[in-house]
Amino acid sequence: MARVITIDPVTRIEGHLRIDVEVEGGVVKDAWSSGTMFRGIEMLLKGKHPFDAQQVTERICGVCPLAHGTAASYNLDDALGVELPDNARIIRNLCLGANFIQSHILHFYHLAALDYVDIAAVANYEGKDRALKILKNKIVNLVETGDVYPFLPRHESEDYVSDPELATTLVGHYVEALEMRKKAHEMLTIFYGRAPSFVGTVPGGVTTGPTILNILTFKANLAELRNWINDVYIQDILTVAGFPAYAPFMAAGDSGGNYLAYGGFDEDRKGTKKFLPRGLIYDNEVMNVKEFDEEEITESVKHSWYTNQCEGLNPSEGETKPDVHKEGAYSFVTAPRYDGEPMEVGPLARMLVMKPKPLMDLVGKLGLLDKTPLKFGILPRHAARAIECKLIADEMDKWLDQLKPGEPIWDKKDIPGEAHGRGLLEAPRGALGHWIHIKGKKIEDYQCVVPTTWNASPRDKEGNRGPIERSLLGIPVPDPDNPINVVRCVRSFDPCLACAIHLVHPDHNGVKEFRVV
Amino acid sequence: MPGRTVSRRQFLKHAGATTALLGLSEALVPQLAKALQELESGKPPVIWIQGQSCSGCSVSFLNSNYPMVAGLVLDELSVRFHPTLMAASGYKAIEAIEETARELEGRYVLVVEGPVPTKEGGEYCTFGVEKETRDLMGHTVPKDKPINEWMKELVPGAAAVIAQGNCASFGGIPGANAGVTGTTPVMDIVAKIDAKKPVINVGGCPSHPDWFVGSVLDALMWIKGKKGAPDLDRYKRLRTFFGTLIHENCERRASFDAGLFLEDWNDHSPDMKLCMFKMGCKGPVTYADCPTRRWNSGTNWCVGANAPCHGCAEPTFYEKLAPLYEPLPDVNFIGLSPAVDTLGWVAAGATAVGVGAHYLYKQLGKKPESPSEGGDE
Numbered sequence: 001m002a003r004v005i006t007i008d009p010v011t012r013i014e015g016h017l018r019i020d021v022e023v024e025g026g027v028v029k030d031a032w033s034s035g036t037m038f039r040g041i042e043m044l045l046k047g048k049h050p051f052d053a054q055q056v057t058e059r060i061c062g063v064c065p066l067a068h069g070t071a072a073s074y075n076l077d078d079a080l081g082v083e084l085p086d087n088a089r090i091i092r093n094l095c096l097g098a099n100f101i102q103s104h105i106l107h108f109y110h111l112a113a114l115d116y117v118d119i120a121a122v123a124n125y126e127g128k129d130r131a132l133k134i135l136k137n138k139i140v141n142l143v144e145t146g147d148v149y150p151f152l153p154r155h156e157s158e159d160y161v162s163d164p165e166l167a168t169t170l171v172g173h174y175v176e177a178l179e180m181r182k183k184a185h186e187m188l189t190i191f192y193g194r195a196p197s198f199v200g201t202v203p204g205g206v207t208t209g210p211t212i213l214n215i216l217t218f219k220a221n222l223a224e225l226r227n228w229i230n231d232v233y234i235q236d237i238l239t240v241a242g243f244p245a246y247a248p249f250m251a252a253g254d255s256g257g258n259y260l261a262y263g264g265f266d267e268d269r270k271g272t273k274k275f276l277p278r279g280l281i282y283d284n285e286v287m288n289v290k291e292f293d294e295e296e297i298t299e300s301v302k303h304s305w306y307t308n309q310c311e312g313l314n315p316s317e318g319e320t321k322p323d324v325h326k327e328g329a330y331s332f333v334t335a336p337r338y339d340g341e342p343m344e345v346g347p348l349a350r351m352l353v354m355k356p357k358p359l360m361d362l363v364g365k366l367g368l369l370d371k372t373p374l375k376f377g378i379l380p381r382h383a384a385r386a387i388e389c390k391l392i393a394d395e396m397d398k399w400l401d402q403l404k405p406g407e408p409i410w411d412k413k414d415i416p417g418e419a420h421g422r423g424l425l426e427a428p429r430g431a432l433g434h435w436i437h438i439k440g441k442k443i444e445d446y447q448c449v450v451p452t453t454w455n456a457s458p459r460d461k462e463g464n465r466g467p468i469e470r471s472l473l474g475i476p477v478p479d480p481d482n483p484i485n486v487v488r489c490v491r492s493f494d495p496c497l498a499c500a501i502h503l504v505h506p507d508h509n510g511v512k513e514f515r516v517v
Numbered sequence: 518m519p520g521r522t523v524s525r526r527q528f529l530k531h532a533g534a535t536t537a538l539l540g541l542s543e544a545l546v547p548q549l550a551k552a553l554q555e556l557e558s559g560k561p562p563v564i565w566i567q568g569q570s571c572s573g574c575s576v577s578f579l580n581s582n583y584p585m586v587a588g589l590v591l592d593e594l595s596v597r598f599h600p601t602l603m604a605a606s607g608y609k610a611i612e613a614i615e616e617t618a619r620e621l622e623g624r625y626v627l628v629v630e631g632p633v634p635t636k637e638g639g640e641y642c643t644f645g646v647e648k649e650t651r652d653l654m655g656h657t658v659p660k661d662k663p664i665n666e667w668m669k670e671l672v673p674g675a676a677a678v679i680a681q682g683n684c685a686s687f688g689g690i691p692g693a694n695a696g697v698t699g700t701t702p703v704m705d706i707v708a709k710i711d712a713k714k715p716v717i718n719v720g721g722c723p724s725h726p727d728w729f730v731g732s733v734l735d736a737l738m739w740i741k742g743k744k745g746a747p748d749l750d751r752y753k754r755l756r757t758f759f760g761t762l763i764h765e766n767c768e769r770r771a772s773f774d775a776g777l778f779l780e781d782w783n784d785h786s787p788d789m790k791l792c793m794f795k796m797g798c799k800g801p802v803t804y805a806d807c808p809t810r811r812w813n814s815g816t817n818w819c820v821g822a823n824a825p826c827h828g829c830a831e832p833t834f835y836e837k838l839a840p841l842y843e844p845l846p847d848v849n850f851i852g853l854s855p856a857v858d859t860l861g862w863v864a865a866g867a868t869a870v871g872v873g874a875h876y877l878y879k880q881l882g883k884k885p886e887s888p889s890e891g892g893d894e
Contacts, residue, residue: 004658006646006659007606007607008607008645008661009600009607009610011601011603011604011606012600012602012604012606014601015572016567016644018644018661032653032654034661036643036661037569038569038641038642039569039641039690040691040698041690041691043694043697044836049840049841049842049843051841051842052841052842055841056690056835059573059722060571061572062570062574062577062723063572063576065571110601111601119604149595149597149603149613150598150602150603152605153605153609154605154609178585178586178587181579182580182582182813186813189812189813189816191822192822193817193819193820193824194812194813194818195580195812196577197573197723199822199825200822200824202782202824207782207822207823208824209783303654321697322697322698324638324640325637330653330654408783409783410781410783412782498570498571
């Protein structure tokens with residue numbers, strides 16, 4: 001008999017996410033993804049000084065403020081006609097890259113790993129490693145006092161990694177990873193002042209120029225992070241992915257096979273050459289990457305808590321309003337679609353578009369390409385994130401060498417009376433776009449279409465499920481009181497709900513309104 | 518080699534460093550050690566919930582250096598509920614809150630990150646479910662539970678409430694849209710439930726991990742009877758952290774006094790640290806110890822990165838401090854003792870030959886000709 005189970009809150013993600021799944025015969029038959037918090041950041045930007053956009057939008061999200069602040073800077077650069085100096089472009093790449101490292105490490109160890117590793121197994125550790133023995137004593141002590149918060153309670157699972165040696169090593173890495181992600185933040189503050197919210201980019205460039213000293217300090221931090229990513233993060237991903245019990249998660253959790261990447265990390269002044277390439281994939285045809293056309297993006301609010309009367313109107317006309325009583329609606333997230341199709345964004349999408357050698361080697365080793373139909377599920381999503389983390393960290397070292405102390409970091413431009421701008425890039429969680437309309441030297445309209453808006457979207461006006469909803473179909477739930485596999489699948493997307501929820505355009509091609517002609 | 522786990526001895530060492538940062542006298546250190554010893558046998562329970570937050574203050578908390586966050590979470594605090602750290606999801610996570618509220622009534626610290634929306638029955642921010650049901654495309658499912666309802670349940674049994682970050686404390690950025698969602702600072706929600714309940718506001722967007730950890734420790738020591746009530750300013754912030762003006766302690770104050778202002782970011786020279794006033798620095802109206810404490814393990818801070826202070830620790834952030842990159846339009850010294858600012862600004866006026874009369878006018882408190890109409894761009 002079918003039964004709907006509600007998981008609220010989905011923890012270990014950013015923000016307020018509720019998942020409802022209909023379970024029948026031990027598998028998920030249907031799923032609904034609901035974002036349950038609304039602030040309306042774009043509304044408050046109207047009438048503000050355009051320079052403020054980057055400080056305000058970086059507060060959309062505390063996990064990836066770098067992505068929003070950087071997108072806002074490119075957006076303003078575009079509107080102001082800035083010729084971005086090379087130093088500024090590179091420093092923006094370095095600091096955004098540092099936040100990718102921070103975010104990806106945080107995601108695997110602190111948000112996802114507790115779904116796979118049995119922390120209680122640490123109490124049975126018999127090995128000789130001194131530090132791990134200290135950790136064991138700590139956990140034993142916690143168990144004895146009956147206070148193992150926040151690691152227990154949890155949903156139990158028979159397939160947790162419970163070998164004491166392995167589990168203790170992984171829990172040890174959980175603790176180390178706290179220091180590593182912190183170090184990545186410290187590294188970016190060399191140029192950006194502080195983190196998570198930062199101050200180092202402005203329209204036209206950056207505020208701190210390169211010096212021999214800050215380049216070398218950055219390099220030293222980066223070297224330590226690169227070693228750790230190679231020796232620990234990548235190895236742990238391989239260990240967990242190679243765990244026999246998790247073999248079904250190679251394909252389970254496939255979001256439907258549509259992937260979108262805007263591309264990111266400009267490698268030339270015009271942004272035509274990007275380290276992470278731009279492109280689209282349909283139906284898992286990974287060898288057939290299509291060209292991206294911004295005009296194909298549309299958004300639907302049919303199942304979102306926003307008034308329908310705004311249909312065909314632009315929020316700047318004051319008609320778009322949240323409506324928490326709307327019939328048939330179940331989320332504050334809207335449903336962006338590309339050419340009418342739901343698209344997965346994020347590290348897996350980027351790596352499938354880019355197809356770097358380390359990923360293709362791994363895909364070959366795991367035999368993924370031999371499977372028909374080809375499907376990329378929960379574990380490939382984690383693996384893609386780790387490989388991307390390594391690729392970016394390695395590339396950052398080369399970018400540091402391209403900095404030129406003493407050369408310009410800022411192109412000063414006046415704010416035009418009226419202008420349009422756009423900033424598209426890749427955030428840790430996927431394709432991110434900011435659009436601005438300046439009128440009377442003030443912000444007339446500001447819009448963001450954010451990675452998790454794509455991934456966590458509800459059904460659109462045609463009834464097509466969003467990528468997370470679609471990925472849940474078929475996920476095994478043998479015990480309806482234990483949705484561990486459901487949350488494993490949802491977390492593999494690294495959802496960020498504070499980002500996802502925006503006041504947006506109704507069922508028309510909203511983004512087109514902002515297109516720079 | 519997970520060598521970064523913290524032993525109790527190391528923690529005490531770090532705690533020593535923390536007390537130093539807190540500005541507590543050395544004589545208090547043995548007391549703190551004793552308090553922590555007691556905490557060790559029964560770690561103080563913490564329930565940490567999120568309102569209209571961005572999780573930035575949680576991420577900033579993870580950047581805690583002394584003490585390190587692993588020690589805090591494993592050894593010192595019993596984090597019963599934290600949406601981004603805890604293992605459990607769904608009803609199991611909710612059970613952890615409900616059990617704590619039931620069994621440890623009067624003993625837990627309630628941390629609220631982000632403000633609380635009150636319009637439309639609080640539907641703009643929910644987590645967990647209620648007994649009532651609603652329709653979900655033909656299925657009957659439980660209704661969402663507004664954070665405002667959680668506040669009504671959790672505030673009465675809390676020993677103290679910590680408003681984590683600027684928006685939880687004062688409304689901050691989401692507060693700028695309060696007309697739509699009814700965004701309300703945590704202290705105002707608490708006051709309606711129990712006017713006597715102690716609330717400590719931790720300013721900052723995000724809050725500095727020291728400010729947050731220091732505020733929690735201060736509250737815990739007070740609850741345990743180890744020290745007097747927290748020394749709060751009129752905005753319910755610890756004076757220890759929010760008692761000094763950034764402008765008075767800024768490493769670039771000498772440039773301000775000499776009239777050396779940054780007006781082009783390409784002018785940046787490692788040897789000549791120019792004042793950020795003309796780039797919109799809000800240091801003259803912002804109370805926080807950023808210049809001495811600095812951020813991210815002391816690596817840097819906003820002005821250190823050649824950027825203006827945006828005043829993110831102030832109750833007036835963001836709306837009343839905008840535009841952020843324009844010089845303060847008129848000097849509105851909220852809460853400043855006249856002696857300090859008059860002296861500071863007059864001294865600046867007397868010495869700053871390079872400062873235009875335009876600025877002096879404003880600095881001396883006279884009304885600008887066209888208030889807040891973005892000037893220089």
